[in-house]
Amino acid sequence: MVRWLHPAMLVRTGLDALVAAAFGARADHRLIEAVVRPQPPFFDYSEESPDGDFWLDYAADSGDGWNSTYTVARLMALPSMELKDAAGQTHPTERGRILVLGGDQVYPGASRETYEERLVLPYEEAMARTKQPSPDLFAIPGNHDWYDGLSAFMRLFCANRWLAGRRTRQSRSYFALKLPRGWWLIGTDVQLNSDIDVPQVEYFHQVATHMKPDDRVILCNAEPAWILAATSQRRGYLENNLEYLQEKVFGRRISLFLAGDLHHYKRHEDPEGRQKITAGGAGAFMHPTHTPSAHRLRDGYEQKECFPDERTSRKLARRNLMLIRSSPLFGLMTGALYLLLALATYTEIGVFGLSNMVDALAAVASSVVTRPWSLTLGLATIGGLIGFADPTFGRWRVLAGTLHGLAHITAAFFVAWGSVYFTVSVMGICPDVISGNTALVPGVALCAAGWTHVWAKFLLGALFTFAGGFLVGPFIMGLYLAVSVNAFGAHYNEAFISLAIEDWKNFLRLRIDKEGQLTVYPVGIERVPRKWKETHAGPYAPAYDPDDPEATEPVLIESPIRVRPRR
Structure with a gap:
């Protein structure tokens, strides 16, 4: 894991943050890519799995320590996985046709070397090759991806290349996916200023023209704006283009909000069954769940679940x-x-x-x-x-x-x-x-x-x-x-960051069934393995399996979440 309080690391991250704050807004890479990188209005998956379920995976905040990052990458690479909930009931899941990385793909800052060491290598060892059809990979950048002006991110995710057994398709740092049965997934780029630029708004305006009145949207942002706004950490946090996108462009079509940045799992639900889920547990150090405290959001959403629970979070904080x-x-x-x-x-x-x-x-x-x-x-x-x-x-x-x-x-x-x-x-x-x-x-x-x-x-x-x-x-x-x-x-x-806790990881597995019902399976790993053994199982399986009797099996953090259809 990254040792954030190491003197050299403090100097490096301080300089990265200083340079990003000074020049990030004045050298906005998104304005350039909007001109020189053409991208279709959306990537169409709507005709896939016509008679069955369509699966996709979501993971955010990866690329920290090997144990934590590889654990999540390995589980997402498995063709299928059976997960038990708290009641002991088993739920079968399948590997996603698409993997969406939800921001901050690497720590402490973006560069070709850190991406290679902390993200690409663990994912290649988890699934260097796979049987057809190969999954596709999409990614949105977080603030750590922006520390080099997005250069390494664009080279890795926006060049139509193969990455750890998955194909990248996007040419910009934001995208739209048309999914089966009236569902859409929107990935935004909020840069360092927690906002989206005007060309991005225009792009999503164009996307919205292809939507039917009853279509529903999964909106992926790099940060959980709803928690930061509820805790008043950023006054006027949503008084920007992102708010305009949510309220005016897509509006009530949005049924599910996804975000990372806070390295834990939290779910908020409103009376109509819409969900706001923070799931930033793909490999980075754990954040507490008892703070920032946002049990009730400004728009009527209430907190329903968190992982780990708040009592455990307070206990872990005492390790300081x-x-x-x-x-x-x-x-x-x-x-x-x-x-x-x-x-x-x-x-x-x-x-x-x-x-x-x-x-x-x-x-x-x-x-x-x-x-x-x-x-x-x-x-x-x-x-x-x-x-x-x-x-x-x-x-x-x-x-x-x-x-x-x-x-x-x-x-x-x-x-x-x-x-x-x-x-x-x-x-x-x-x-x-x-x-x-x-x-x-x-x-x-x-x-x-x-x-x-x-x-x-x-x-x-x-x-x-x-x-x-x-x-x-x-x-x-x-x-x-x-x-x-x-x-x-x-x-x-x-x-x-002082504790660099590599446990309590999570990712999401989403299913759209043939009736158009979206179900979210939140996968949690309480303790990741510290020891590994080679599998020698060939190219279609992870290179290493856990060899740690104290590691815990992946389970469902809570029962599968059914996102209610839009009225």
């Missing part, structure tokens, strides 16, 4: 208290911060024990007053953590960031104090003769050796301070994240 286990190298950053804070306020307090805390504090305070850069560094630490604080805190954001910053500064003081005290008063290396009584500390004679021991004291004190910051800093950060996400619903992204 042992953040150093899931993100061990994050301690390099906190260790360096604590060391800088200690050096900026360095003063001779090695002979002060806990009984002399007032004297130690006075000495450090005096150092801060006489060294302006130490005060500047402290204020910069607090200011940086105020900026890091989640906007979900609202008017309490400054307080949350200040308390977080003061916690690290306080911890840095005690870590540095303990380090120099251990070096001087316990190891006896160059004790500080403050009281004029050299008998205060055993081993005072070592100072007579000269500058060698002075440097030894400095280097050992610095080493112990860095080590203390390496251990203590992640705990404080983890405590802050755990409290934020469980008590205030804040930092749900940061609290779970």
Whole structure:
């Protein structure tokens, strides 16, 4: 899995986000493709399976760790699969004639290398070749696909090529599929600004002219706008072209909304039986289900199911208290911060024990007053953590960031104090003769050796301070994240990228029967395998099968969902 809190990864993703924010809107690839990449108004599958069921698969947010990505790819590659629901009833399903990838196909950012390593290879090992008819593959981009301006995405998905046993057909980053029995699937590209461009609106206007009054639409967006709008994370979120597309172009034809971006499963339903499903569990790290909390949406939809359940989600969030286990190298950053804070306020307090805390504090305070850069560094630490604080805190954001910053500064003081005290008063290396009584500390004679021991004291004190910051800093950060996400619903992204949980994966299998009824089968995997064995089964089967007795079998997250026909 991507280790998001690795210092190098933080720098890389920060630069990617900065460049995308600065140039993404000014270099909109969609405007170019609308001119130079012709695409038919829709891809027609309406005449397929005239006397039987038509199946298609939907998966979003893949391309992270091997175990999670390959697990989902392998299950979708199987020609058929029987799934049990909570009541123990078995439901037969078939591999989709079409696979729709719903956004963020790779992490941490798009490039030819990351697509190859984290998406293409797992999918090729799952289904490099297949018996005819070969499935088709369509994809919509998410924000991570846009980090390189959509260049790698277009090369991979919009070049009419074969990809892991499936044929790609689209030439743009958005598309329309005409499915059997009056169903349509619309895939949009919301870019980085959570909106669609004017040529895309015109394209879908043209698509709508081919629809009959009783046709129904499956709308696939890269982000669950309904959850973000309900939690007021983005004011006016739908006051844009996407809202116009949903309300004016397709309107009440839309019976099923699908989205990824949040890496879990959630389903909302309105009184008429229309569904809004978030299913971003094709391989990326897990997001919590207890936040963002949106049990009731603005348009009357109510939450019916989530995977994992909210109690489990809160329990998993508490793993942040042992953040150093899931993100061990994050301690390099906190260790360096604590060391800088200690050096900026360095003063001779090695002979002060806990009984002399007032004297130690006075000495450090005096150092801060006489060294302006130490005060500047402290204020910069607090200011940086105020900026890091989640906007979900609202008017309490400054307080949350200040308390977080003061916690690290306080911890840095005690870590540095303990380090120099251990070096001087316990190891006896160059004790500080403050009281004029050299008998205060055993081993005072070592100072007579000269500058060698002075440097030894400095280097050992610095080493112990860095080590203390390496251990203590992640705990404080983890405590802050755990409290934020469980008590205030804040930092749900940061609290779970830190954990990189590869379990609790999901994807959707959809069936249109011969009567035109659409049924959704939400497939969930609670624990993905960590070990694999080669199958040696030939080209028409996955290359590896699970070899992990603790892995769980795929099941239905809930009973099959029947999307009611439009009235």
